[in-house]
Amino acid sequence: MEPILKIEDLSVHYPINIGTVRAVEEVSLELHQGEVMGLVGESGCGKSTLGFSILRLLRPPGKIVGGRILYHGRDIVQMSEREILSLRGRKIAMIFQDPLTSLNPLFRIDQQFMETLFTHEKGLDKKEAFNRAGRMLESLGISPERLLDYPHQMSGGMRQRIMIGMGLILNPDLLIADEPTTSLDVIVEAQFLDLLNDLRRQFDLTIILITHNLGNVAQLADRITVMYGGTIAEIGPANEIFDEPLHPYTQGLLASIPNIKLDQPKLETMPGSPPDLVTPPPGCVFHPRCPHAKKICKHEIPEMTERDGHLVFCWLYR
Amino acid sequence: MREHMEELITVTDLKKHFPLQKGFLDNLLAREKGFVRAVDGVSFSIIKGEVLGLVGESGCGKTTTGRLILRLLEPSAGEVLYKGKPILSYSKKDMEKMREKMQVIFQDPYASLSPRMAIGKAIGHPLIIHNNYDKAELRQRCLRIMEKVGLTPASFLYRKYPHQLSGGQRQRVVIARALVTNPEFVVADEPIAMADVSVRAMILELMVQLKEEFDLTYLFITHDLATCKYICDRVAIMYLGKIVEMGPLEEVFKNPVHPYTATLLAAVPVPDPKYRRTHPIPKGEIPSPINPPPGCRFHPRCASAKSMCSIHEPDLLEVGPGHMVACFQ
Numbered sequence: 001m002e003p004i005l006k007i008e009d010l011s012v013h014y015p016i017n018i019g020t021v022r023a024v025e026e027v028s029l030e031l032h033q034g035e036v037m038g039l040v041g042e043s044g045c046g047k048s049t050l051g052f053s054i055l056r057l058l059r060p061p062g063k064i065v066g067g068r069i070l071y072h073g074r075d076i077v078q079m080s081e082r083e084i085l086s087l088r089g090r091k092i093a094m095i096f097q098d099p100l101t102s103l104n105p106l107f108r109i110d111q112q113f114m115e116t117l118f119t120h121e122k123g124l125d126k127k128e129a130f131n132r133a134g135r136m137l138e139s140l141g142i143s144p145e146r147l148l149d150y151p152h153q154m155s156g157g158m159r160q161r162i163m164i165g166m167g168l169i170l171n172p173d174l175l176i177a178d179e180p181t182t183s184l185d186v187i188v189e190a191q192f193l194d195l196l197n198d199l200r201r202q203f204d205l206t207i208i209l210i211t212h213n214l215g216n217v218a219q220l221a222d223r224i225t226v227m228y229g230g231t232i233a234e235i236g237p238a239n240e241i242f243d244e245p246l247h248p249y250t251q252g253l254l255a256s257i258p259n260i261k262l263d264q265p266k267l268e269t270m271p272g273s274p275p276d277l278v279t280p281p282p283g284c285v286f287h288p289r290c291p292h293a294k295k296i297c298k299h300e301i302p303e304m305t306e307r308d309g310h311l312v313f314c315w316l317y318r
Numbered sequence: 319m320r321e322h323m324e325e326l327i328t329v330t331d332l333k334k335h336f337p338l339q340k341g342f343l344d345n346l347l348a349r350e351k352g353f354v355r356a357v358d359g360v361s362f363s364i365i366k367g368e369v370l371g372l373v374g375e376s377g378c379g380k381t382t383t384g385r386l387i388l389r390l391l392e393p394s395a396g397e398v399l400y401k402g403k404p405i406l407s408y409s410k411k412d413m414e415k416m417r418e419k420m421q422v423i424f425q426d427p428y429a430s431l432s433p434r435m436a437i438g439k440a441i442g443h444p445l446i447i448h449n450n451y452d453k454a455e456l457r458q459r460c461l462r463i464m465e466k467v468g469l470t471p472a473s474f475l476y477r478k479y480p481h482q483l484s485g486g487q488r489q490r491v492v493i494a495r496a497l498v499t500n501p502e503f504v505v506a507d508e509p510i511a512m513a514d515v516s517v518r519a520m521i522l523e524l525m526v527q528l529k530e531e532f533d534l535t536y537l538f539i540t541h542d543l544a545t546c547k548y549i550c551d552r553v554a555i556m557y558l559g560k561i562v563e564m565g566p567l568e569e570v571f572k573n574p575v576h577p578y579t580a581t582l583l584a585a586v587p588v589p590d591p592k593y594r595r596t597h598p599i600p601k602g603e604i605p606s607p608i609n610p611p612p613g614c615r616f617h618p619r620c621a622s623a624k625s626m627c628s629i630h631e632p633d634l635l636e637v638g639p640g641h642m643v644a645c646f647q
Binding site: 042043141155156157158185186187188189190191193194212213214215216218219221238239242252253254256257258259260261266267268269270273274 | 376518523541542544583586601604
């Protein structure tokens, strides 16, 4: 089957006064219809930049400097502004980290839903639009009466559910969720992830879940992409990534997260800190922190190794 | 066993009610003034050398409790004893002296460091306030603590400014600044919440190591139960300004008695794709602390609530050695 989204050698740079931030460097990724892909990494690894470039919503001075993003075979990078507008929201939706700043405090929830609907579906009947917004609220587990509320009258978890509802009201097939639960409390976070899992089936969604929280992706993702320093370290089925991580970075990351269900007396720590992407280290970007770094790692960018759909970019496996 | 040990901090029935601002209409109609009951009768003690985790969701009053103990906020009622001394009645001057022994680490290392102060100076700042060392000695003490927290090479980093450091290094600066006066008690308010995953483990390990080295006692405030496991000896779970359960870490984690504790434990995301949650997650969210529900504050969300739960407020009672629960079950 043709992948719904295929990213080929994508590079995104931010030219700033002291040089160029190589936020995403030659990244390739395939997304299959109906899967949930967890995009994991620490801050500054390029995961959000990658998400934003799929919708061409990069904040200036960010620019796609190379590569292709094929959505159902059509290259988003080459699209005109008009074409991309018809895609945004309608085919590909995105939800953001902070639901309070993403909703307009001056408008009622129904007005915000209707604005989205009328922008994309000209000539839609007002009553029909209202009803559709109401039905959406129901599938989010919120009473349709709340349509007449303002954002400040809702709790944080409800606002985040409204956000996802606004994303889904136009029936997109691809949802990009950028740290959707970071501003939520644990219990609300668990509720939200459960909801996302329901909606995924109900709306037949393909989801890119961008997060730094490995606990979140474990429960939801089918496959996981681990990013580090603007590049991909490893892509694989979720259970393989957790059970047999191949890349030393993934191994380090997994050993350093607390797991409430395990009896690990101590957390492992990774020395050093993520690289400066203006002057990334030569060769493998992870080599200065890597416990297994060899000579070749210091000057040559690792090639991809594939083992039954599990991809790793590391010289250990060549 | 615990009775024989020295209680460093004793908190009794501590309360903090923040008055709500009254609008014009409220004044006109002489409406009663409202309060946010951020902390509403909290009692616990911390033994010298132990780490007590204060856990809860946002708005439960955990941060306010930490600030009240340090008198960064003045309590509305209650008592705080430090080694048996009632510090709430201390004068401003006496309290300043106490602060040498009671320090705090805040969540955000970006907001708690002045961008215009070199980090060496920032770390030495508490020493200038509390003592009068000469310049050379001040520098020596700063360099020593910087090495202890892993800010090396210390003499090189001494002159750097916060923007030249990584997030992890900044948090180390904040820790060094808290420890430079040789405190006995440290309130750590979400010290790793802002840090990246790989940095979190490092800071946590550092805090454990420093605790042993400097014989510290921590009040570790966090929303994340999973991190508690690596540092806390005991945990206290807070909900809407009250402690609902408190006890030895293992005991509370293995046998949570209060339904809220059980829910909180079940909601922690587990980094294992094979793991399936068994405990149901209740609907709804934490209610407003302005008009908390009558009776047990958790009853509207509790699956096993009985009729009495909405009328009477349960007391914190002992259910096992050192294990206290406020629930009628």
